[in-house]
Amino acid sequence: MSPPSRRELLRASGVGLAALAGCTARDDSLDDAATRTTTRRTETTAQRTSETTTTTEQTTTAAEASECAPKSLPETGWPLPDRDPANTNYAPSATGPVEKPSARWQRTAEPPETDAYVEAGFTDPAVTSDRLFVGKRLLPGAESPMPEGNALHAYDRASGERVWTYPLGDEAPRALAVTGDAVHVATWSRLSAVGRTDGTRRWTFDPEEGVEAVTPTDERIYVTAGSGSVTALRSDGTAEWTASAGERLSARPAVYDGSVFVGTADGTLTALRASDGRERWSATLAGGDSDSDRLVTDVAVTDCRILAIASDDVVALDPDGLVRWRATGGYGTVSTDGASVYAGTDDGHLRTFSAAGGAVEWETFLGDRNHRRVDGIWTDPVVADGTVYVSARPDSLYSFEARTGRENWKLTFDSLAHSGKPVVADDDLFVSAGNVLAAFA
Template sequence: MPPSRRRLLRSSLSAGLASIAGCVAGFGNQTECQTGRTRHESDVSLPATAAWPTYQYDAGNSGYNPEATGPQEDASVAWRYSACTEAGAGVVVSSGRAFAGKLAVDGETGTANEGNWSGHMSTPAVDDNMLFVGTSDLEAKNVETGSDAWTFQTDEDAGALPSPTVAGGTVYVPGAIDDPTIYAVDAADGSEKWRFQTTADVRVPVAFSDGDTGIVFALDESPTLFALDGKSGEELWTRSLDRSDPGIAPTVIEGRLYVGSADGGVYAIDPNSGETVWRQQDGIGGAVAGGAGTLFVAGRDAIGALDAADGSVQWQTSTGDLKPGPPAVTNDAVYVGDTSRTGDGAVVAFDATSGEERWRVQTRQVLFGDYTRAGINHGPAVVDGVVYVATAPGDLYAIT
C-alpha cells in the first residue's frame, strides 16, 4: 500500500503574490501594474491544430517542432497579456490557446479565457483535451470548459511541483521540495499507478523514451540519473553523474539520452544500458534540444550546434550577457530566451545552419515593491509563425 496522502487541499498561494507596486515599461518609467492584455499591436493567426503542448514540446523534452516555422526577420511583439505575478511557469500552446500555469489566453488576440497564474505553478502539459498543472499538487482541468477534473495530492506541499510529463495515458511528475519521489498518475482519473523514491529532490521534469513499456529518466540533485520502467516504476539502471547539472532536464532525442554537464559539456547516454556513448567537453554545456541529427545546446554564455553522432561542434555563437534557457528548435532556426532575472529579457532567434543571429526582441522588467523581475521562463513555444514566451514578471508575449 502506498504511503498515506495529505487529507486536505491547500488553498492557492497566489493571493500572497498579488501586491505589486508598479511596472517598468522602458527607460525606467514606472506605472501601476494592470492585469489583462496590456499591449496590443495586432492579432496573430493561430490554427486550432498548431501545438506546443508540453515543456520542451514533447515527452522527451526534445524542444524540436519540425512542423513549425517562426518569424523570419524584423520580429516584434504582437500582444502582451499581464498577470501581475511573480511566475516560474513557461508557456504551452494547444487548441488555439496559450497556457501558463492554470491561465488560458486566446492565442490569437491575447485576451484571457479563464484560470489564473501564480509563482506556485509550473509549466503545464496538454494531452487528450486535458490540462495538467503542477501546483503544490498535480491538478487536471478540462481544456474546453476549464472545469476541474481531479487533483492528486503528493506527500509534501513546499512550492510547486516540476512540470508534468504525459505519455501513454500516464502523468509523470517529481515531488516538490523535501519530497524525493517520482509519481506516476493515471491521466484519466488521477489515481496513483506507482511511485519511486530517488536519492535527493528532483527539480526538473523527467524525460520519457518510447519502447516496449517506455522508460522514464529522472535526474536528482545528488546528482544521480535514474531509468525507470514506465509501466511498473521498476528501476532499470542508475548512475552517478558527478558533473551533470541537476537544474537541467534530461532529454531524449531520436532514441538517445542527453544530459548537460556543469563543466561545460554534454553526456550522450545509451537509454537502455546507461553507458556513455560520447561526452563533449568543448565548453558548450547546458540544456539540449534538437533532431534530424543535430543537437543545439544552450550554455552559460553561448549557444552551439553539435553532431548527434559524435558530439563534434558544428558552430558556436557567444550570447554575451544573455543567459540562454532551453532552446526551441524548428527546421531552420533556434530560439532562446534570456533567463537572467536581472537582464533585458530578450528573445533571440539564431540561424540553425550558421548560428548567425536573425533577430532579437526585448521583454519588459516589472517592479515588485523594491525590486524588479525580468527574464524568460524556460524555453519559447514556436508554432505557425509565432513565438510565445512567458516571463518571470508574469507576462505572456506573442512575437511575430
C-alpha cells in the same frame, strides 16, 4: 519538499520587474539593440573560445539524422514545457516568425490589491491549436506571506482574449502541460487537472513530499516528488505505481519508448520501465563535494541519444546508458532535433554539437564582457523548422539559422525582466517576460 532549482530561483528573481520594451499598453512594439569557455570533449584536448559564430564540418549524415529524429512529437502547438514528453524542445513543422517580429497582442499580470509588497508574473505558456494556457504567479516580499490570487489562465490564441480562469489561491504555479482534454498545473504541493474547454477541476494529486515536476503522456502522467519518488497516475488521477529513484530528483522526467528517465541531485541518471516503474539501468554522470556540483538538471531523449546536463556538463549516452561523449563548460540547458544538440551556458555561449560524436558544429557568444554582472542563456534553445530560438540574460531574444548559426534577428526587452522560453507554434511565437505575456508574428 525539495528547495527550488537554480534555474527556478533565477527565473523568480526576474518576475514582475518590468514589462516588455518598457511598455504597459498592449500595442507597444519592441526596441532593437546591437548584438553583443571553453568546451572540452572527451575525444580531444583541443579547447575553443569564441565571441562570434564559427562553423565546422558537419559530422552527421542525412540518413543518420532521419534515423535519430525524435519520434512521438505533438502534431501541432507546444502543449508541454519542453514540447514533448521526451523534453527535446523540437517543433519540426513550425516556422515561427521568419523576419523580425512585432507584438500581435500582449497581456499583463496584475498583483492583488494589498498593502504588502507583491509582484506578479507569468509562467512559460502551453499552446494548442486554438488556445494558450499560462500560470499567473505571485512573488511576495521576504516578510510577507503568499497572498491569494495565483491562477491558471486560458487565452484565445489568436486574439489574446481571456477565456477562463482557474484560481490557485496561495499556491503559485510552477509549470503546466496539456494532454487530451485536460490542463495539468503543478504547484509546490499539488498537481491539478483542469478541463481544457471550461476550466473546471477534474481531480487533484497531493503527494506528501510535494511536486517536483510532471510529464504527462497519453498513457500516464508521471509526477516526481522532492523525496526522490516517481508516481505514474492514470488519466483520472489515481496512482498506478510509485518507484524510488534517488535522494532527490532534480530534472523533469523524460518519457520515451517505454522508459522514464529521471536525474537526481547526486549525479545519477536512471531509466525506469514506464509500465511498472522497475529500474532498467542507472548511470553515474557526475561527482563533486556538494549537491550543486552533482545535479542532473535537464534530460532529453531520442532514438540514438539520451542527453543530460550533469555537473554543468552536456553528457550524451546511448540507449543502454553508456556515456558516448561529454562537453564541459558551464551548461544549463539542452535541446535536440536528433542530429544536433543545442546547449546554452551560464556565461552566454550557445553551442551546437553533433549528436553522434559531440563535435562542435557552431557556436556564438551572446553575453556581455562586463564582469560586474553574469550573462547567460536563460532558457532551453527551441528548435523549429531550420531555426533556433533562445532567450539570453538579461533582456534579449534571438533567432538563428539552425544549420549555420547565422543570426536572423534579435529582440531586446527594454527592462530588467528575463524573458522566458520562446514557445513556437506554426508561424507564431509566444513568450513571457516578467509580468507580460506576448504573442509575436
